[in-house]
Amino acid sequence: MFLHPNAKENTIRSEVSCAGIGLHSGKTIHLRLLPASEGSGVVFIRRDLGGVLIPADHAHIVSTYLSTTIGVEGASVQTIEHLMAAVSAMEIHNLIVEVDGPEVPVMDGSSGPFVTLLAKAGVDCQSSKRSFMEIMKPITVSEDEKQVTIHPGSSFEIEYRIAYNHPAISEQSYHYRHSPLAFKREIAAARTFGFLKDVEYLKERGLARGGSLDNAVVIGDDGVLNEQGLRFSDEFVRHKILDLIGDLSLIGMPILGRVEATCSGHSLHAKLIEEVLESKKSWRIVTPPSPVVKRPAYPSYQGVSFSHPAI
DSSP, rough: OOOOTEEEEEEEEEESEEEBBBTTTOOOOEEEEEETTTTTOEEEEGGTTSEEEEEEEEGGEEOOOSOEEEEETTEEEBHHHHHHHHHHHHTOOSSEEEEEESSSSSSSSSSSHOOOOOOOOOOEEEEEEEEEEEOOOOEEEEEETTTEEEEEEESEEEEEEEEEESOOOTTTEEEEEEHHHHIIIITTOOEEEHHHHHHHHHHHHOSSTTTTTTSSSEEEEEEOOOTTOSTTHHHHHHHHHHHHHHGGGGGOEEEEEEEEEESHHHHHHHHHHHHHOOGGGGGEEEEEEEEOOOOOOOOOTTTTOOOOOOO
16 A cells, blocks of 8 residues: 555635536536635535535435435535546545535536636645545445445556447446546546437436537437547546546545446445445555654764664
């Protein structure tokens, strides 16, 4: 296991904001990110509901249907996973997220715009050390052919496999080893996706009202409908990794472990979090060691060596 000795909590240096369409509500949502004190975690605020606070953690997951939704009595925020993936991957641990509507704006359907927003805000290193969850024993959850297992590991890695009965996707797999740079290069730009027939079905039932070719990869009978095509040949599995990173961030600390996922989704990710937290003997919380100050060497005179006394 390797932990950088200077691994501290971070927040953003300055306030930043953006606006965009809510994927399911179709409403224009204004989002504002603000610095937060150390140890506070990520907290959402529903500004349109008088400032209701909703901590972004596993205890406040209220729905995993089509997206991840957190909430408290009388208030919720939907589709948080793309923002949370960016926040987690860019190593921002304490943050206030203000929204004036029921969900996070979908932007272009990826985490890319949020990574750009966080870069604009800058990073403010705080004094508290980060805590990490080190996985000690494998933990598995499954539903039918869907499965997620988290194994012991010295870093955070994901091996993801998907299979769809459509030639535009078919079978795809991707191995991701986490770092902020790897996330920006390999994962952040991968967009959410859906089949045209499913989008039409959802819109008939009042969902996906904001969905369009501007914020999702849409797949018709003959292939991808987006005029500019895919950003990666395996964009679909990369986006599934993005979702998983965002969902697992609700554990509340970075993970040292290797995740293997097959055709999973938000619901199974939430079940994995529950199983992990209940399996207390399968993990431990670790913090980076304090930096070791190198002692000056003792001199040697005329063949007589001076050394540290025996302990």
